[in-house]
Amino acid sequence: MEPRWLSADEMTAWVRLVAVVELLPGVLDGQLRRDAGLTHFDYFVLAMLSEAPRRTLRMTELATRTNATLPRLSHVVRRLEERGLVERRPCPSDGRATNARLTDDGWATVRATAPGHVATVREHVLDALTPEQVGQLAEIAGALLGRLDPDGRLAAVYGTAAPGR
Amino acid sequence: MEPRWLSADEMTAWVRLVAVVELLPGVLDGQLRRDAGLTHFDYFVLAMLSEAPRRTLRMTELATRTNATLPRLSHVVRRLEERGLVERRPCPSDGRATNARLTDDGWATVRATAPGHVATVREHVLDALTPEQVGQLAEIAGALLGRLDPDGRLAAVYGTAAPGR
DNA sequence: CCGAGTCACTTGTACCTACAAGTGACACCC
DNA sequence: GGGTGTCACTTGTAGGTACAAGTGACTCGG
Numbered sequence A, B: 001m002e003p004r005w006l007s008a009d010e011m012t013a014w015v016r017l018v019a020v021v022e023l024l025p026g027v028l029d030g031q032l033r034r035d036a037g038l039t040h041f042d043y044f045v046l047a048m049l050s051e052a053p054r055r056t057l058r059m060t061e062l063a064t065r066t067n068a069t070l071p072r073l074s075h076v077v078r079r080l081e082e083r084g085l086v087e088r089r090p091c092p093s094d095g096r097a098t099n100a101r102l103t104d105d106g107w108a109t110v111r112a113t114a115p116g117h118v119a120t121v122r123e124h125v126l127d128a129l130t131p132e133q134v135g136q137l138a139e140i141a142g143a144l145l146g147r148l149d150p151d152g153r154l155a156a157v158y159g160t161a162a163p164g165r
Numbered sequence C: 001c002c003g004a005g006t007c008a009c010t011t012g013t014a015c016c017t018a019c020a021a022g023t024g025a026c027a028c029c030c
Numbered sequence D: 001g002g003g004t005g006t007c008a009c010t011t012g013t014a015g016g017t018a019c020a021a022g023t024g025a026c027t028c029g030g
Helices: A008-036 A040-051 A059-065 A070-082 A104-124 A131-148 B008-036 B040-051 B059-065 B070-082 B104-124 B131-148
Strands: A056-058 A086-090 A098-102 B056-058 B086-090 B098-102
Touching: A008 A040, A008 A104, A008 B008, A008 B131, A040 A056, A040 A059, A040 A070, A040 A086, A040 A098, A040 A104, A056 A059, A059 A070, A059 A098, A070 A086, A098 A104, A104 B131, A131 B008, A131 B104, A131 B131, B008 B040, B008 B104, B040 B056, B040 B059, B040 B070, B040 B086, B040 B098, B040 B104, B056 B059, B059 B070, B059 B098, B070 B086, B098 B104
Parallel strands: none
Antiparallel strands: A056 A098, A086 A098, B056 B098, B086 B098
16 A cells, blocks of 8 residues: 655655654753753643642543543652642542642642743744744644544643534 | 743643644554554654665764664664664774664665555644645744754754655 | 442553763874 | 873663553442
């Protein structure tokens, strides 16, 4: 089988996108690790909790929102718990479930870390684009998510409605 | 310090971009791992070699093109060498350097793997976009790379874009 | 109830990556 | 032409992620 190859325009877009996907995590991880001793995934976990009602989420829900497997999340939350940023309690209404809650220390950490993180995002991404391009990027990324996340598992995070479903 | 926060449009674009960056590597890795037993980074290393003259590159050059640290590349190439896909030889002109060359087996592996990889890229990325959006994506990603890769270390890959193969 | 099946999570093992230290090889300079 | 410093890599060790198996808790048919 021989699928149609990529045109020059497609190749350019694809190769650059791959480069971005390769470089961006390192930039984010580096800044957060230096400034707060957190990996980007750690920060994302804390951020998801900070936006949840009562700063609490069930492990399963937290796993889908962070696109993590349950074992991975379990390990990460255990480490965050050892640092006092998160606490786990058995869910009163379902004995199988565990609720993860952001502690006051964790909340303070998020508030202290967010400005530097936002500054990094501005510096390396948003400020490089025109307002028009920001809109185009939202459209394009939305379209990609329709393919990358057809079940909408992350839809609760990235907002409303991929057009694909 | 309080940097200006993100506008609603910026937040949408950013959150979606993060989701893409989070999901895309998993999709690429999964397909390549299932079909060829290669990680996306492995494949990228082989692809870079396959496009180089005489299918040979010095380790340092290969590291910059793949955005890898030298230790990481050293481990990966050792494993690829154990599988017979790559071979290493001391550089005759500089005793410090090592040349990595794609073997015939490695070349065959790349040729056998590329179509499935391209199909995945089409399915999950390019076919989700209009031709106009493909152009916009190239522009946007190019702008981001100006910030993410200011020294142009990866420019040899995404810049000239060598659409030949 | 009671047993099979599923769910929600935890633990254990293997792999991969990052960081730090070590080994030759080259370059320069007096 | 030794001494110093840098370069190009390799090796060793620690930390994080993925996959597989295990443990209680719920559900539902009989």
